[in-house]
Amino acid sequence: MINIEFNGQIQSHGTPLNIEQLLAFHQQALEGIAVVLNGNIVTRSEWANTLLNDHAKVRVFRAIAGG
Amino acid sequence: MLKIADKSFTSRLFTGTGKFATPELMSQSIQASGSQLVTMAMKRVDAQDQQDDILAPLIKAGVNLLPNTSGARNAEEAIFAANLAREALGTNWLKLEIHPDPKYLMPDPIETLAAAEKLVEQGFVVLPYVHADPVLCKRLEDAGCAAVMPLGAPIGTNKGLRSRDFLEIIIEQANVPVVVDAGIGAPSDAALAMELGADAVLVNTAMAVAKDPVAMAKAFAQAVEAGRSAYLAGLGAELRHAEASSPLTAFLDTL
Secondary structure, eight states, X not given: OEEEEETTEEEEESSOOBXXXXXXXXXXXXXXXXXXXXXXXXXXXXXXXXXXXTTEEEEXXXXXXXX | OEEETTEEESOOEEEOOXXXXXXXXXXXXXXXXXXXXXXXXXXXXXXTOOOOOOHHHHHHHTOEEEEBOTTOOSHHHHHHHHHHHHHHHOOOEEEEOOOOOTTTOOOOHXXXXXXXXXXXXXXXXXXXXXXSOHHHHHHHHHTTOSOBEEBSSXXXXXXXXXXXXXXXXXXXXXXXXXXXXXXXXXXHHHHHHHHTTOSEEEEOHHHHTSSSHHHHHHHHHHHHHHHHHHXXXXXXXXXXXXXXXXXOOOGGGGO
């Protein structure tokens, strides 16, 4: 069992997972987002290869309306 | 045609996407404006967030995206936001804005210059939002910014070109495009900016909060075009005394 913090909420997962799987788990639309893992931006091409450790902190940022 | 960095624009009206009542209204207004460059913001997603998808209609409309760094309070935060935006939207174009003061949203010139220098090094096409400060605009140009975006008045105030005298100096001195941003409240403000020789204007609030945003977007497009045409046609000089438009012949004296 590993605990991963996603956008400020801690969630337990039974099996190890990568960023792509975590985004799917949280039903995140994949267009127009950036992912930050433990304070560092992870580029889109690395999402599938980036396995998340216990206590990983993942933040998603999304493009929204603005002036 | 307006050229900024590697892109050319037939429309000199740039638009923001904020404050529209619905994504549909935003999309229709942008289309009516003819704008080819639209701003977006970045936001940290909260667990319970339900965000409207505004990206899909913008991509469908074929407009260029100009992500901003709104929310950044210093250069470090702005650089982080810039990299997030580049990752999220796949563009290296950036509206650099750093305003730590939420009441007046005055851009911080020191942090903006520091951030601009670093972001240009990192390969961004930087369009900084700044006060109408001619010295700062030259410094940003020297730092490699692709354009400068001085304000007409504080963001969202609809007060028009309160900074007019300084905008004129900036326009006179600039070797990069000048985009008048913020404060433009009416099409007449946009026309005036263009008559003064601005290369483009950026409008958001005045369109988004209008009773009919789509009609207002069209009005802004017409104003920008009229202002640009007037600038190219060459405005007559202002005089202190009257100068007759009709010949002042003395024929009445003979009656």
